[in-house]
Amino acid sequence: MAQTEQQKPKPKRRGRGANHPAVMIGSAVFTLLLFLAVGGGLAGWYGEWAYRTPGPLASDKNVVIPRGSGLRDIADLLEREGVIRNWVVFVAGHQLTHRGEPMHAGEYAFKAGVTMASVVDTMTAGRVVQHQITLPEGLTSQQVVDRLNDNDMLTGTIRVPLEGTLLPETYAIVRGMNRQEVLKRMTADQQKVVADIWAKRAPDLPLKSPEELVILASIVEKETGKADERPHVAAVFVNRLARKMKLQSDPTIIYGIVGGKGSLGRPISRADINTPTAYNTYAIDGLPPGPIGNPGKASLAAVANPMKSKDLYFVADGTGGHIFAETLDQHNRNVARWREIEAEAKAKAAAAAANPPAASSPAPATPEPAAGTPPSTKPSTN
Incomplete structure (x- = not known):
């Protein structure tokens, strides 16, 4: 029995080194590092997932980023607007993927479910709403x-x-x-367009400079709203300039009275026609001292290369356009016809006012003069 007890193995004694403080500290540091590594890996995985996965925005939305906003301000605003979930991930994602690139202020359009990665790319590129x-x-x-x-x-x-x-x-x-x-x-x-058109002008054009081209084009612009008429209207004025005839353009009367306000607010009167101003082409010879508006490309091109025509007159035709004439006799007949159209329109309007239709019936249409074309004779008597 004694012999058996002596044969039992004795327990191993721990070495002194295992309890040494340095060993214990090292073990703790290793455990901490391991924990941090695992935790950091998980955090990195989550951050990458959150940065690339569709965001919380339920529907398309425009967000305005004020000027002077910093990265944190932008992140907070986007989180409040429901574009992103986590401002920390947003800021970290920007720093990792676009370090040193600023985000631009302005208005941005974000699609539903937009990812933080897409938001960062859009804002660093400054792709604002146009x-x-x-x-x-x-x-x-x-x-x-x-x-x-x-x-x-x-x-x-x-x-x-x-x-x-x-x-x-x-x-x-x-x-x-x-x-x-x-x-x-x-x-x-405007400077580029005028220079290009002036360089391609007709060789016999009675205009001395690009500035005169703009002046006449501004008159043509006001005289007709029909694109296909501009070269013809331009031809009338060019012909009158070449013959030293007064232009007699109604819009120049209006500009001479109201200037940049643009609208007279009433029909032109005979007194307006007879009242001289620096712009009234019924009173002055040649072009007015400056443009009466800002002409577009089509009017500039029409003046630079007008239609080949001998016409010297035009008047409204009652359909939104004009009828042209070479001689004063032809023009006076056209004016008389325009007066008839005016009278018919006024008579129909008066009849409609005296006998209003039932509430369920649509009002009859009445012909109207062309926009910007007062019922005068246009270039007429000279």
């Missing part, structure tokens, strides 16, 4: 400025440019753009 503003042909510079001032997407104050120095067109704008930038582009485009 809007359009259309400035029609024939507006005065004051009217153009008024339209720009009425557009609440634009910023800044502007002065009224010289008449005829702006190119009417549809322009791309972004929210927050300065109005002066739009005017600068309109001016640069």
Whole structure:
């Protein structure tokens, strides 16, 4: 029995080194590092997943980033707007993928479910929403400025440019753009277009400079709204200039009275025609001292290369266009016909007013004169 007890193995004693403080600290550090490595890997995996996976945005949405916003400000705003889930992941993703690249202020359009990666790419590239503003042909510079001032997407104050120095067109704008930038582009485009068209003008054109081209084009622009008539209207005025005849254009009377306001607000009277102004081409010889609006490309091109015609007169035809004539006798007959059309239209209007239709019946249509074509004789008596 004693012998058996002696044969039992004795338990192993732990070495002194296992309890050494350095060993214990090293073990703890290793465990911590291992924990951090595993935790960091999991955090990195989650961050990558959150950065690339579709976001919480339920429907398409536009978000405006104010000027001067920092990265954290942008991240907070996007999280409040429901575009991203976690601002921390957003900031970290930007730093890892676009380090040093700033995000641009402006208006951004985000699709439903957009990923944070896509948001970061879009904003660092500055792919802001593009809007359009259309400035029609024939507006005065004051009217153009008024339209720009009425557009609440634009910023800044502007002065009224010289008449005829702006190119009417549809322009791309972004929210927050300065109005002066739009005017600068309109001016640069106008200078280029005028230079190109002037270089290709007809050799016998009785105009001395690009400035005179713009003046006459502004008159043509106001005289007709029909594109196919512009070369014919231009031909009438060019023929009258060549013959030293007064232009006798009604829109020049209006501009001489109201200037950049553009609209007289009433029909032209005989007193208006007989009242001299610097722009009244019934009173002055040749061209007025400046444009009466901002002509478009088509009117500039029509004046530079007008239709081959001997016509010296035109008057409204009652359909929105004009009828042309070479002689004063022909023109007077055309004017008489226009007066008949006017009288018929007034009679129908009076009859309709005296006998209004039932509420369920549509009102009868009545013919109207062409836009911008007062019932005068146009170039007529000289």
